[in-house]
Amino acid sequence: MDLVFAYIDPGSGSLVIQALIAGLVAIPIFFRRHIARAVNAIRGESDGTGGRAPAGDDRDAEA
Amino acid sequence: MTTATPKPERGRHQSPSRDPGSWRDPGSWRDPAGFVFHRDGVVYRQIAASFAADWEHYLASGLHDRLRDEDVILGHDDADIGMAIDPSAWRVIRPEPLELVSYPYEWSFSQLKDAALLTLRAQDEACEAGMTLRDASAYNVQFQHGRPVLIDSLSFERAEPGRPWIAYRQFCENFLAPLALMARVDIRLGRLLREHLDGVPLDLAARLLPGRARFSLGLGPHVFLHARAQRQHADDGATGAGSSAGARATMSASKLATLIESLRDTVAGLEWDPKGTVWADYADHTSYGEAGTSAKEAAVVAALRKAGGRRVWDLGANTGRYSRLAAEQGYRVVALDVDPGAVEGNYRAIRADGRDDILPLLGDLTDPSPALGWGSAERTSLLDRVDADIVLALALVHHLAIGSNVPLPMVAALFASLAPDVIVEFVPKQDAMVQRLLASRRDVFPDYTIEGFRDAFGGSFGLVSETPIEGTKRTLFHYRRR
Numbered sequence: 001m002d003l004v005f006a007y008i009d010p011g012s013g014s015l016v017i018q019a020l021i022a023g024l025v026a027i028p029i030f031f032r033r034h035i036a037r038a039v040n041a042i043r044g045e046s047d048g049t050g051g052r053a054p055a056g057d058d059r060d061a062e063a
Numbered sequence: 064m065t066t067a068t069p070k071p072e073r074g075r076h077q078s079p080s081r082d083p084g085s086w087r088d089p090g091s092w093r094d095p096a097g098f099v100f101h102r103d104g105v106v107y108r109q110i111a112a113s114f115a116a117d118w119e120h121y122l123a124s125g126l127h128d129r130l131r132d133e134d135v136i137l138g139h140d141d142a143d144i145g146m147a148i149d150p151s152a153w154r155v156i157r158p159e160p161l162e163l164v165s166y167p168y169e170w171s172f173s174q175l176k177d178a179a180l181l182t183l184r185a186q187d188e189a190c191e192a193g194m195t196l197r198d199a200s201a202y203n204v205q206f207q208h209g210r211p212v213l214i215d216s217l218s219f220e221r222a223e224p225g226r227p228w229i230a231y232r233q234f235c236e237n238f239l240a241p242l243a244l245m246a247r248v249d250i251r252l253g254r255l256l257r258e259h260l261d262g263v264p265l266d267l268a269a270r271l272l273p274g275r276a277r278f279s280l281g282l283g284p285h286v287f288l289h290a291r292a293q294r295q296h297a298d299d300g301a302t303g304a305g306s307s308a309g310a311r312a313t314m315s316a317s318k319l320a321t322l323i324e325s326l327r328d329t330v331a332g333l334e335w336d337p338k339g340t341v342w343a344d345y346a347d348h349t350s351y352g353e354a355g356t357s358a359k360e361a362a363v364v365a366a367l368r369k370a371g372g373r374r375v376w377d378l379g380a381n382t383g384r385y386s387r388l389a390a391e392q393g394y395r396v397v398a399l400d401v402d403p404g405a406v407e408g409n410y411r412a413i414r415a416d417g418r419d420d421i422l423p424l425l426g427d428l429t430d431p432s433p434a435l436g437w438g439s440a441e442r443t444s445l446l447d448r449v450d451a452d453i454v455l456a457l458a459l460v461h462h463l464a465i466g467s468n469v470p471l472p473m474v475a476a477l478f479a480s481l482a483p484d485v486i487v488e489f490v491p492k493q494d495a496m497v498q499r500l501l502a503s504r505r506d507v508f509p510d511y512t513i514e515g516f517r518d519a520f521g522g523s524f525g526l527v528s529e530t531p532i533e534g535t536k537r538t539l540f541h542y543r544r545r
């Protein structure tokens with residue numbers, strides 16, 4: 001592995017656990033997408049994004 | 064603030080040529096890919112030859128232009144290689160100058176949250192360009208024109224397919240853990256960032272968070288399980304065989320995208336409501352009415368016009384009513400307040416209005432951010448960063464003098480060290496706000512009178528104007544440093 005530019009210690013545990021964590025968090029994300037898709041289908045305004053919000057839009061949510 | 068004999072400035076590494084006008088930035092030394100330096104008052108960044116391929120890919124893939132167009136990253140111009148202060152330079156760039164450097168421990172909750180979401184957005188876009196964000200330090204984000212922006216254009220390297228995110232730990236420690244502690248435990252835990260310059264250790268965050276956070280869909284894996292994995296693998300290197308466990312770890316591109324999406328959901332889901340902190344709605348509780356307020360505004364505007372200059376530091380800005388007033392007169396304003404709720408409210412209002420001329424910061428004048436890190440030079444003290452032409456100190460002096468026992472001549476001396484012009488409000492003991500401060504304590508402030516105030520400030524300043532604020536017992540003074 002080319003760690004030449006990982007000049008900050010990425011942490012062995014932080015690398016090893018990522019795939020498992022990604023697997024775990026995929027479950028709620030999967031359901032949320034399906035719920036969003038179902039809601040969109042009911043509303044009849046499916047936009048084809050699978051319910052995923054465009055990146056960077058979250059920050060205005062609570063403004 | 065100054066010592067009698069000048070000492071060589073700690074952390075200021077001169078160029079090999081010993082050109083006194085150039086030095087390596089004392090906060091830029093960790094990354095072998097390059098560093099920031101100063102030459103004749105201009106900030107440059109030099110790039111090492113070892114980083115050439117990544118830099119070329121960053122530019123050629125269009126990633127930089129995209130991030131620049133979307134205001135995710137600071138722009139830069141190419142500079143002459145002859146500007147370099149170190150022979151290892153392969154390229155030199157001149158980043159767009161920053162208005163002011165601030166640090167994560169000086170940001171409100173939503174400022175840190177916006178910086179976190181910006182960082183994740185950069186990683187998302189990097190992935191699409193076949194790159195990855197190799198550094199998720201909160202110190203790589205600065206507030207420019209009211210919005211967060213990444214400042215380290217050397218943060219992107221070509222992604223190695225099938226590899227986990229190298230900056231995952233850093234993101235969790237710099238952003239997720241402090242945000243979770245602020246939102247779920249106590250807003251004041253944001254101060255941990257001042258104690259832990261590399262981010263809040265995850266095992267500490269896991270101990271401080273409430274037990275039920277363990278079952279949260281985001282914090283459970285990203286903080287608790289993550290902290291546990293760190294503990295389990297802490298000795299990997301010592302056992303010899305395990306040092307490559309991290310290096311061997313693999314992860315598909317889709318899982319990487321899911322990880323980032325989950326981090327974004329988790330950060331976006333952390334909320335903090337400023338109600339209940341000391342000052343957040345203080346402006347609504349002041350002792351004088353509408354007439355007093357407009358008289359005070361008129362006096363402040365008149366003083367600002369007479370003072371001139373370009374930059375105002377509004378000390379004790381609260382939610383920023385007078386910062387806005389100054390900004391509307393054309394000033395760039397730093398709005399400093401000690402209360403996290405006030406700074407949060409101010410930031411949210413500025414963001415909602417799309418203002419680019421006010422920077423709200425969290426800071427305590429009785430304990431301003433010190434110089435921190437290596438050689439006490441890596442992160443500079445707040446007072447060393449004050450670039451004010453005018454200090455605005457409204458409804459503040461009684462808090463310092465009576466609330467914190469600071470003698471008035473010391474208040475005057477501090478202000479005189481910060482700016483040539485000071486617009487300062489004197490609130491006498493008869494005022495209801497001062498009565499409130501004195502209600503629970505002995506009045507040990509015989510010198511806290513308008514005469515005592517004039518004497519104290521007269522020692523450091525010449526008086527420009529003294530304006531009684533109609534409808535109140537208060538007086539607005541405009542002083543100019545001698």
